[in-house]
Amino acid sequence: MEKIISIMGWETVKTIVGLVGVLIFVVFNALILTWAERKVAGHMQRRIGPKEVGPFGLIQPIADAIKLLGKEILTPREVDRPLYWLAPVLIFVPVLVSFVVIPFDASLQVRDMNAGILVILAFSSLSVLSILMAGWGSNNKYALIGAIRSVAQNIAYEIPLLLALLPVIMMANSFSLKAIVEAQQGLWFVVCQPIAFFIYFIAAVAETNRTPFDLPEAESELVAGYHTEYSGMRFALFFLAEYTNIFIVSAIAVTFFLGGYQGPFLPGIVWFLLKSYCLVFVIIWLRWTYPRVRFDQLLNLSWKALIPLAFINLLVTGGLLKL
Amino acid sequence: MNFAEIIFLFIIAVTMGGAATAVLAGSVVYAIMGLVVTMFGVAALYVYLNSPFVALMQILIYVGAVTVLIAFAVMLVGPLYRRPKEWTTAGKFGAALGVALVSLLLFVRFVTETFPRAGAPSFEMTTKDIGRLFFDDLVLPFELISLLIVVAILGAIMLALFARGNK
Amino acid sequence: MLAGLGVTIRAMFQPVVTSQYPRQLLAISPRFRGHIKLLADADNPDKNGCIACGICVRNCPSGSIKDIEGEKREGEKRKTATSYRLDFTTCSQCGICVETCPSNAIDFSADYNPAGFKREDFHYDLVKEFEKRKKSS
Amino acid sequence: MVEKIKAELGAALGGVEIRETEYRERGYHLSCEASPGELLKAARFFDECGFYLAAIVCVDYREYLELVYIFANHSALCKTKVTLKLDPAKPAAPTLSAIFDCAYWHEREIREFYGVLFDGHPNLTYLFLHEGIDAYPLRKEQVLLADEDKKALGAFRPEEGEDTFFVNLGPQHPSTHGVLRVVLKMDGEYIQSAEPVLGYLHRMHEKMAENRSYLQFLPNPSRMDYLGAMSFNLGHVTAVERLCGIAVPDRANCVRVIATELNRISSHLLWLGAYLADLGALTPFLFVFDDREQINDVLEAVTGSRLTYCYFRFGGLYNDVDEAFIAGTKAFIERMRGRFGLYEKLVGGNVIFINRTRGIGVIEKERARKYAVSGPVLRGAGIAMDMRKAEPCAAYSEMDFDIPVGTRGDALDMYRVRVREMGTALDIIEQALARLPDGPVMAEKVPKKLKPPKGDLYHTVETPRGELGIYIVSDESDRPYRMKWRVPSFSNLMIFPELARGNLLADAVAILGSLDLVIPEIDR
């Protein structure tokens, strides 16, 4: 063990261990979330949701996962093979990278980077690319339209997302996620930056392609969007990435606006997960309440409302900080 | 050879391979994928050059914005774009040969030449330093680039409007 | 916008309306129209009431009822069916056979959840089913 | 009105005999027989007078084919039948599709079922049938398709142009609620043209009608429109009763109204849920099903089935309602009144919903007339036309209710009209319950075998989707000689290509949803 450490360096080992932990967490998180989503949706619709499979249906997501793994690996004819194969794998990279820098607790963080948030933002653009690959590689019109929509949407919403995070970065005076959490010792940033939080949340919902912004996979229009042609395992990867993304945006929101792992009585990680899952719940709640917006309305909302608002917010914050 | 060095060689190979793909690939989509790989490689090289901030910006801007934009444009025109043959086979081989030759020559030239070599990592460049630099010494280029971007955005909007009006 | 959120969250804490088949069975209304069955004769509960007249065969819109045969036993005025085949898979549960039956020998069963692995599972011989029912009761 | 039209039409046609007919027996006031030239003149005349073309029916009398055109009016009750005799060997007729847009599909339908060639029709290709058909299905004698006919009918081959591509909405697609296929020619996300392809659920109802007795046809209407099964059942039953002159007891009439209106609410509820599901919100879908289950419980208790009711019989009802039914209905009314507020909060007041539907798929009054749309779509366009008021059957004439109309004719208006219609349906049920008389539910003398007198009848009822017209020709036998179902969704879908043009794909889904289509009814 020590030999390995000496060869590869302490940091590397820590990162690898962290990555394994992250992988386990990702799978676990997705399982929990799919179960919670179905259960919450069920109760919002006054039915039960998964019940017969395991106590309270808790085994349900595991059954789903095993089933998906056991499906025939099917590559449709006429797909662009390399792209089709690569896309579901690639969509996972940003997810894993993001977990590396998220501080779950004061000491529970794979790596605290100087430019932590930049890492997440930089790599999150990769998912767009893999969606494009999936859409193009599937050689299917629904998939392609879904992919194009998804990209336009992601580009449009990445800007307000960034602009909403900037005031917080200015106030905390650091890119490091840990420093940002530490800066909220006394007061959560959501109190002094409610507009930024609002903008961030909307943009985040849009980034994760959830209702009311789920245009790329709009079932009634595009069948299933960019993953129309994917089945079994590969579809499971998309699915996993989607749910992990939901958790990540919530986790970032918690880190930036809701005081991260800080809270009385309970250990930090509990607070962190509690806050994150509350936000996840809100996202699920939104999904089961609202209809979907239209494409041009979606873009208009971003370009005409959120971005100007975010800019103004940024200017005001900058001005106030200077004073 | 240690671990970091192997990775370094691997990165270089990937970068150059990506660049070659970007130029030689038959389909534009693959060219773009090659470009993405190259950009990631370059970003990794930036990390080796002690500039993680630049590396991140590279990914954010090049991969996140530029390539995505290009790919987006391809897909917009894509459905109609019947994947034309970009290269004739002869042309492909010719180009490959030419690139290989020139690189070989250069490589020989490089090996014989001595360049200054870095000593111990000299200083840790932080975002603060870069920011300060932009607002002190490089304020003019910085302002110019902002102006350029504004003009570019306006230009793109005008183009889009023109395109729509034309229809 | 927010009102909608209120509606869903309130619904979340309201009791569910699910009736959990197969754990709980929904009350099936007595008039439920399943496939048809033969009733017992009003005078003699041991035998079915069908007199094999064939009116239901003629009136069935989709030809689901076939092969009605009957025999006249000694000492009886009417025939009694010995074979009454129903191809439930073409039935449209309209109830015309029940209505037109002159001896009121047909009624809907409450068999609300048939399912099987073969088409032929639903080609019933109602006389046999009647006998089976008689035996089990 | 009738007198005036008779005089003016006579003047316009010049010398053609126009007969006045007994409306109670025939369902139309005037009839005349025309030549092809006169038919065009008549059509233009009716177009100028603001009539709409309710239906085109073709009847094969063996010696000759007859085209029957029914013209009707939105504002006054005045129906005219214009007939045109054709040579069965080489049937040809002028097209009316240049005057009335709705003729476009009716004529295509007649072309593939009877082989009538319409001169000047832009696109006589298969609408319903698949290309393996080699005879005209509804001709009385087997007439095989000539080779060139076959080629012409199978000519629909959408081809991608340079700058466009196609999106196939359906036949299996989540938003079409069944098996409708719409071929959308897209330019980016915008629709250049839309071409519906029907017939994926063509179940030969009209052919079956000719092979079965009136009684045996009873289960079929409810399978045509499974959501408004009661209304279709009602239409069939009342039409045959009208043809045979059977009087129905009061109680039966009242129960018919109650059952039909309950079914209408259930249909509108399902529309509401499905429409919201189209727009991306799933929860309302489950909420409306919760309400529908209440209706199903009530109706199942008397009719025995949950969906494809076969409850009405010639002369009355299948069985009587009991106290439990009345109590259940009252409880449902109580519950439903409270639910409207919830839907308003969840749907009608939602900014996203309003933005998605406002100004989408606008139908102007004139266009509505040309396409002969009906039902809530027509009322959404601002024309207060309801067959329950205009030509009441059962006990509707004794009910007091108002007709909700829209103002702009867009999808939002259709939503509002349907929701308010649910309210009026509740009112009607309440009135019917209040005056539910005692007595038998079956007329006394109904012959076992119905043999209506010779003649024809055009009978209409209001289904949840609009005007259902039933055209029956009787030849005194126990089975109809010809039974044509003029279904509301058919006309309502016809307007879709025009509404969709130039809109986004997402809007097309919203428009298609707002028309409330039931595909088996279109395909029959």
Next chain:
Amino acid sequence: MTDFLYNYLHVYLFVALFMLFCGIVGVVYRRTLIGMLVSLELIMNGAGLNLVALNRFVSPENAYGTAFTLIIMGIAAAEAAVALGIIILIFRKYRHIEGGDLREMRD
């Protein structure tokens, strides 16, 4: 310590030059405008790499090279946006995006 491969300037310059050449070949030989744009991005990238490497090895005491790389990125982004706008416009007009055939760009 200093003998590691990644501490030699050669390597970086070589990679940068390779990218430059690839880019030039691409710009010259590619037929579609988008292909050319891709090649152009390669050149820009090579330049950026060059700058940072030289900055690191030749004048490690300041960060001008790095700063200029960032500026290059800005330029590249702007250039890509405008170029793509033009490409899409051309595409709508001429229905193809092959550079060689665009003799006439007046109207």
Next chain:
Amino acid sequence: MLDLARANSIWPMTFGLACCAIEMMSTAMSRFDLDRFGAGVFRATPRQADLMIVTGTVTRKMAPVLTRLYEQMPSPKWVIAMGNCAISGGPFVFEGQYNVIEGVDLLVPVDVYVPGCPPRPEGLLEGFLKLEEKITGKRRFPGPDSRW
């Protein structure tokens, strides 16, 4: 184990043809809640579905579409023929009919038949249980009560 997982996570494809489609929807809705058995995830694309519920009359025009959709599903895949039309053409079969496929089992292999016109949602649920029985080889719930 795999079979158990498969049996408990049958994702049906949204494939509504006619009247029975409405009853299929009812089955998925609050009152009957198909999701209890993990089968409530209706996928719109055949690639992600395990089960095709044929709900309604299959016409000759629809038949090629149906077989293509079936072929697009990755195995293991199952088919439930719901309603009399899907089983045998139902009431729409008569002498000289020209447009109805007399039973979807002529096109694709059918695993479970649920007769009725339309079947009650319980019928479809029972069909699901039968399908689970077929996959795992044993029945989870006590047998159906037949109410003759």
